[in-house]
Amino acid sequence: MARMTGRRALFAVPVLLAVTLGVFAVAAAAPFDPVRAYAGTAGLTASQANLDQIRHNLGVDQPLLGRWWHWLTGALTGDLGDSATLRAPVSQVIGERIGWSVLLCALAFVIAIVVGTLLGVLAARRPGSMLDRAVTSAAYTLEAAPPFWLGLLAVWLFALKLGVLPAGGLTDTGSGIATAGQVARHVVLPALVLAVSQLPWFVLYVRQGVGDALEEDPVRGARARGLSERTVLFQHALRSGLLPVLTLVGSRVPELITGALLVESVFSWPGIAAATVDAATSVDFPLLAALTVLATIAVLIGNLLSDLLYGLADPRVGFDG
């Protein structure tokens, strides 16, 4: 287990190098002009000489490889550079935002896994039953619903019609302090919407996995031995039915990041997603590279996690990858 983790960590180094170089190359090839993005509306009346000076100051007139190397050597010594669009050090930008994104994603993920597994098992227990059909068709409908739309719907229902939950922000809009109680109230809607948008995949996978497992010989054997339905379902069927779900856990990470992007913008959640979009469209190299490294690390850890869980759940697989 430790060996696999170590090997994966070692493998991550070239992957990260290639990804960051790729980010710089793609951004350099993109038609977006970082200086124009930096100048914003002021750039519409700025003189060409002024824009050229800013181009030089920002260092974006340097060749691609030089810029990448400069960024990389800086990053290794802990200096992530300065974000051009947000006019602040990258480490500060990320530090201020990432916690809120992680909080939102972690909550949503846990809710999606727990509720998804529960609904999936319930649906698989009686294939074709009313409950199964209701859950499955709801899952397929949700699968097609964009998180953005779900978010607006949730705001309309809970904030506008029922008035029970705040419509957005991290704290009450008029308040300046982020107390735990306020954050807890404000995180409910965005976390639920993000969870619901991730739910269908877990429901359908668990339903399929557990459903198949119920048909398998060991389960039928267990039933024949007279074990209780509960034991059969949770000890036998769920364990082998859960295997595909464990792989899913890792592979959902990128989807979770994109989902968070839309949800954060609907709920004005001060996370990192909005910064990612801004960084990409304004070719903010230092911020973009740092965020890409983070996203890559998240995906790699997601994959490692699902493989580790898979190995723990099914000893036949082992940890040799």
Add this chain to the structure above:
Amino acid sequence: MRSRSIRSAAAAALAGTVALTAAACSTPSGGKGGASGAQDSAVVGIAYEPESLSPLLGYGKDGNSKIFDGLLTHDADMKLKPALAAKLPEVSDDGRTYTYTLRDGVTFSDGKPFTADDVVFTYETILDEKTNNASKAELDALEKVEKKDARTVVFHLKYPYAPFAERTVLPIAPQHIAGKQDINHGSFTTAPIGTGPYILTKWSKGEKLTFKANPHYWGGAPKVKNFTMAIIKDDDVRATRLRSGDLDGAILPPNLAATFKSDQDKKSLAAKTFDYRTVTLPTANKVTGDKAVRRALDIAVDRKAMVDGILDGAGKPAYGPVPTDSPWFAKGTERAHDLKKAEQILDDAGWKKGDNGIRAKDGQPASFKLWYLAGDKLRQEHALAFASDAKKAGVEVKVESGPWEAIMPNMKTDAVLAGGGSPADPDFDQYLLLHSSLAGDGFNNMSRYDNPKVDKALVDARRTDDKAARKAGYDTVQRELVDDPAYVFLTHIDHLYVVKDRWKDLTTQVEPHDHGLASGPWWNVEDWQPAA
């Protein structure tokens, strides 16, 4: 045993996530906010977030920042009045020296006194080439800033520039703080200290800016003690949060503002603006470069129909950068919608109608491309309306959309649906739009218009201090645009705000194209009084 290991692994993973979350959550930049009471706090929704709050990088350059003050500021009628200066500047006879006497006893919100050094520091830093300020060309006329004594600052200009005083509304930064850090990326860019009526307590990027009243403000402590600007980019979300009671006011597009008309406890304010939409007529294009085509298009468009149809009545027809209700507008230059006359002009110039209804001259079809910024619905509707009006006169306009990156390389020969507008001085818009020396310089003079008479009038009008002579100059420019249009100006657009009925006598200023933090009824939130 095996199920236990799954459980413990899951628990470990969960514990790790929670720990990571908790560790990362402690970082948002702190600050003390006040608890919000009903009468002394206000929350407004805005669509735009500044990249920086440092005046050295361009924040608040048009005046009216809540955190800072300039030497001068604007009153409700956009007239200049003293702020950090004790009175309006003394201008030398040759118009090249501006002397400001500073107000006594002003302190920054950290308690340190405001001095002449801060003024010199602010202007010198903005002009420094190492400072990434994209608006520094606005101070092009400035040669140097000189501190004469502790309370007197003198600006020396390279050439006489009548509207220079309008530029000194830009906020003054404290040298003792901003001078000690990286101008472009230091903490001053996000945690500013100023002399203004409000103190920034927290900027949660992407979410909101919170302010508390500055109790030692030289203009008197504001009645609204806590002020919050929530940043909500999506129009629908902003309207929803206004309706849910979360916001006290918000900027809204016409169709959403209309949904609040029947609300008893809210009122709508329409701010008059200099915000125009126009079609560039590139001179390098064989069709739009023909004066007959330009004149014909200028009267073939139905501006009134655009105001009614596209803007829902919230705006007015535009015949040039100056709105018709401005004192700078040259009366008599309004053009009526006259399709017959447009066709006559084209016929006379040899643009003959073909079988398909499109005119042609010497084998050149009367057809050109018109770009608009993708995703901007208002520009799209203007572009389509313009194309449909042009078609009636036999000119084919092929409308296409794209980001600025796609539009820019084609601006020399293709028309663009552009926007702009700056109310402070007619020079600010007209010189950039029309002077031949700026043809094709970035987004300036996109039509590459070259009219010696206009050039001369523009230069004369910016160099004299005599109000009547300036008015005569800009009248000449506007008359010239009737005979030889540089652009087809379509509309001036009102900005709409919906606000709760909790304060007395809310007003709006005349607004520029770019409506940032300072625009809207909250332009003078420091003067708001609770309604009884």
